Amino acid sequence: MDRPAGADREAGRPAVVAPAVLPPSLRARLGTIAALAAVVVVVLGVLYAGHSEPGRVDRWIVRPTADSVRPPWRYIALATDFLGEPAGAAALVVAAVTGCLLLRRPRAAVFVVAGTGVTVGATTLLKPLVGRTIHGADNLSYPSGHTAFFTAFALAVALLAAGRLGLGRTAGASLVLAAALVAGTAMGWAQVALGAHYPTDALGGWCTALTVIPATAWLVDRRAGVSRRERR
Template sequence: MDFRAAAPALARPVRVPLFVVAVVAAVVAVVMGFLFHGHTLGTELDESVYRTLHGSIEPSFAYGVAWVIGSAGDPLGAALIVVLLAFLVHRAGQTRLAVLVVAGPVVTGVVTTLAKPVAGRYINGDNLSYPSGHTAFVTAVGLIIGLFLTTRYGLGRIGGTAVVLGLALLCAAAMSWSQVSDRVHYLSDTFGGFCVAIALVTATATIVDAVIDRVNARR
């Protein structure tokens, strides 16, 4: 890959807004982890939302849609999405972002996996639930697609930030519906996964750019 002329992974117009949101998201994710430590039941809001959403997947078509969305966060589905997205981004010339396509979801997946036993929150018996790795993954994908579009179409700070966070939120909302309605996660688990992804992908993009800039400087 040629990184010398490649656009930054973290598009310049959205850096400051994303840094601010990422810091807030990281704090929220950690605080929620402490608050839910050792819990085996959802909050009143979690249970209320579950009862509302569970009825939305009773029709067979809606259940199928929920299953497809949930499968996107499974290992095989996630791997296929990452490979395809990395290929497309690389072909579009955004080589730094192509690195982030792989590094962002991997870092997010590792952290959410390690965080689950630390948070120690359970659902459906002894299944660790916080934070939601599935939601974190699709949030990372949405955020990266938003970064791609921001650079591709030269969006400014306001437009770029709206696209990046909007796509991340849209992807997270879809996965949250899938996971909560099927009682795989509590609503708060999916919000935690959303926050973790925002924080980690922003941090990973910053590191990717810093490392590549240093390598280019040495050349």
């Protein structure tokens, strides 16, 4: 995945080590956030397992089964929703991977694909386990896959940006969490406004991304380190 450090030394050049996709300064903080987010995902899943109606929190925020937006906000919601659809999501991932490869960061490209892919896979597995539905028995709703993907993508890009810019613990964590909050809020709003999900579905999707992305980043870094040691 990364160039062996010994190859550069043997050629008389300084060893070049690919930067970690999970900056060391953020590992402890994001690890704690990931653990807390996982607890939220499980708790909400248990609370709403098998439900087909909005919960008390959902009704307090908005009645998600009604079309709550009109043009021009509806157009904005539809455009945002498209970014979580297969075509829109694929375009975002391809653009990010292309950028990583142009910057000669193959590990980052692997992380973007793996992080978003595992996040979507996690929501796909959780939906039938929880069994919460909206607009009929065939529409599984918890957690929101659109919200999870868009948050995961924003998290991955923000992590890579924080590492490339060399941001410290506070600045890096602020950037990453702000990106997650903005992306999750935007897509969550679109899903609820279009009547596709309950608000707590969006929260579950957001927390799924917060759980998966730091773990995936750690695993990608660890795997890259193991591969490098094996080549040595």
